[in-house]
Amino acid sequence: MKQRWSRWGLTAGALAISAAAFAQTPQTPPTPEMISFACAGCHGTNGGSAGLLMPSLASQSKVSIVDAMKKFQSGERASSIMGRLAKGFTETDFEAMGEFFSKQKFHATNQKLDKALVKKGAALQEANCSRCHLDDGKDGKDDTPVMASQWLPYLQIQMDMYLSGERKMPEKMAEKVKPLSKAELEALLHFYASVK
Amino acid sequence: MTLDRRNFIKLLGGASGLAIAGQAAAQAKAGSAAVSAGSAAEIMPKGSARRVIVIGGGYGGTIAAKYLRMLDKSIEVVLIERNKEFVSCPFSNFYIAGLMPDMKALTIKYDKLTANHGIKVLHAEVTAIDAAAKMVVTSQGRLAYDRLIVSPGIDFMTDGIEGYDAKTPEIFPHAWKAGPQSALLRKQLQAMKDGGTVVIGVPLMPFRCPPGPYERACLISSYLKKHKPKSKLIMLDANPDVVSKKGLFTKAWNSYYKDIFQYVGGQVTKVDTKARIVVADNFDEYEVAVANVIPPQRAGNIAVVAGLTDDKKRWCPVDAISFESTILKDIHVLGDATLLPSDGGAMPKSGYSANSQAKVCAINIVALMNDKPTTELSAINACYSAVSETESVSVSHVFKLVNGKIKITATAVSPIDFSLGKIEKAYGESWLKNVLTEMST
Structure with a gap:
């Protein structure tokens, strides 16, 4: 058997080309697309997530992506797999990710939510959060992440991490969050999840 | 050959x-x-x-x-x-071990690739x-x-396994391509009597999904522990040692499945589906209730x-x-x-x-x-494996091109104390949802 197959290989060699023949013109270093496409297996095509615990990266600001990745890399932001992955990338890579995801269209999700909580949350957002989380959390400006349409379970886990101190709240956020009750925070998260 | x-x-x-x-x-x-x-x-x-x-x-x-x-x-x-549908191998161990009602969550169709992207599917x-x-x-x-x-x-x-022929997987399923093979292995596990021996035969590397057999060992052990506690699961591994997430899997076996699971070095060299016997190169012979022989791959x-x-x-x-x-x-x-x-x-x-x-x-x-x-390659691998019904662990890799070759720039696994086990189980489910959605929309 071996013999026959290797003969076939030789004959096929007529069509074959040596590895050297592939010698390429110089390759460009990884582009934003090259770096960022690889994230989509977990975060969805172009950063639009279908998984309940994975945030959508689409339309996040460049600053917030770079900031998040740097914090994952240093361990300042607690994580499971993200910190480990971030260690394989450079700051230039993070900027490429920011470049790519900030240009993607906002990803709207359809979630089953408690309407009363959404309504309550809307008022709370207006009164407490709207100065930084612009346009009902749809506009990610500077280092403020896009909150709108993120999956509720993702938002809940992040809020739990903020409250436990695992994730550090920016000072301005802490000032607003601390006076709010758990029920009020839950309503806020429902609101953000509902925004399309 | x-x-x-x-x-x-x-x-x-x-x-x-x-x-x-x-x-x-x-x-x-x-x-x-x-x-x-x-x-x-x-x-x-x-x-x-x-x-x-x-x-x-x-x-x-x-x-x-x-x-x-x-x-x-x-x-x-x-x-x-x-095929008209694709069934995912990742997460099929959950189905095999009775932790998913059916294969719906593992199955995708191709119609939206045509509708959304104009891909012609034949x-x-x-x-x-x-x-x-x-x-x-x-x-x-x-x-x-x-x-x-x-x-x-x-x-x-399968040439290296005496007695293995085209019909063997119908009796000793490999379940290393998801679908009917997964269903068969699940059915056999559910039909077996308490007190039987299950053998998983792991081939020499390289093979598809290095952590897969070890995850399967965890989930089948978990099933047996719950439903057929007098049974044994023996893993015959042709490799000199556990080839993926070793510390994590070993810890799971020792802490959760000690009375059920046994890891044995040895390559499956012979199968007899009539006598229901699996033989390894260490001369051990096993009379099996269920044999999951995963042959070497190409x-x-x-x-x-x-x-x-x-x-x-x-x-x-x-x-x-x-x-x-x-x-x-x-x-x-x-x-x-x-x-x-x-x-x-x-x-x-x-x-x-x-x-x-x-x-x-x-x-x-x-x-x-x-x-x-x-453009130079930049790539990722992110992979979750269950160690029990409620806990999973992960391994991650980042790859870059260095001097024309692919090099790992970072790789790591979950903490050994399973402190992230529950959340990683949930992350794994989101992984599956996103990766299959990406493939089908």
Whole structure:
């Protein structure tokens, strides 16, 4: 058997080309697309997530992506797999990710939510959060992440991490969050999840 | 070498139209009847648009097809897949161990790839590739391409296992391709009496999904512990040691499944499905209630038939630019079937690796077809494995191109104390949802 197959290989060699023949013109270093496409297996095509615990990266600001990745890399932001992955990338890579995801269209999700909580949350957002989380959390400006349409379970886990101190709240956020009750925070998260 | 003459002919069955030089020589040598030339009619004649054909609608093929169309709508993409649905191997161990009611959460269809991206999906069996004429021969006729992507997954090499024949998997399922094989293994586990012995035979590396057998050991042990506590699970591993997430799996076996599970070094060398016996090279013989023998693996049949495999007829050597074959020009290979130039550890043969490779391949095929410079590879592997019903662990890799070779720039696994086990179980579920959504929309 071996013999026959290797003969076939030789004959096929007529069509074959040596590895050297592939010698390429110089390759460009990884582009934003090259770096960022690889994230989509977990975060969805172009950063639009279908998984309940994975945030959508689409339309996040460049600053917030770079900031998040740097914090994952240093361990300042607690994580499971993200910190480990971030260690394989450079700051230039993070900027490429920011470049790519900030240009993607906002990803709207359809979630089953408690309407009363959404309504309550809307008022709370207006009164407490709207100065930084612009346009009902749809506009990610500077280092403020896009909150709108993120999956509720993702938002809940992040809020739990903020409250436990695992994730550090920016000072301005802490000032607003601390006076709010758990029920009020839950309503806020429902609101953000509902925004399309 | 695993393809005997009969299988070889079977592989070529229907490949009647094209007799490429290599095939003709091989067949003549094999003493088989010569294939009749010219009978396979051309289907879907190529218009003026450039065309890429993708063979195989799994983790690699679907993504390559989709990203090609996302990057360049002027390229026509035809995806050829024999099945109407794809069932994911990742997470199929949950189904096997009775932790999923059915395979719905593992199954995707192809219709939205057509609706959303204009990918032409052809359900047919590919029987030959004519690299010189740039034609793919299928059970429905032949098709022309400008570039071809082959994402064929794996097939098995069973010559080293005495008594193993085509019928063996119907009695001793490998369940290493998800679908009916997964259903069979699950059924056998549920039907077995308490007190029986289950054997899992792990092949030598490299094989598809290195952590897969060990995750399976955890989940089947968990099932037995709960439902058939007098039973035993024995893992015969042909490798010198656990080949993936060793500390984590060993800890799970020792802490959760000590009374059920036993890890034994040894390669399955003989099976007897009638006497229900599995024999290992350490001379141990096991009388089995259920045997899950996972044979050694190589690139999927079509890659071997097409002459894309190396001189051992096992894996397909490709470059690390566009995954172009180093044997046949204008043909690219993705996923489990590949042999990549790497510096240090290789990319694991995982679903996520195939997904990531497919994007690199798509980016650089588009560059090559438009006479633009190619871009250096950057890729990821992220993989979750269950250690119990409620806890999972993960391994991650980042890959970059260094001096023309793929190098791991970071890799790590979950903490050994399983402190993230519950949250990683949930992350794993989101992983599955996103990766399958990406493949099917």
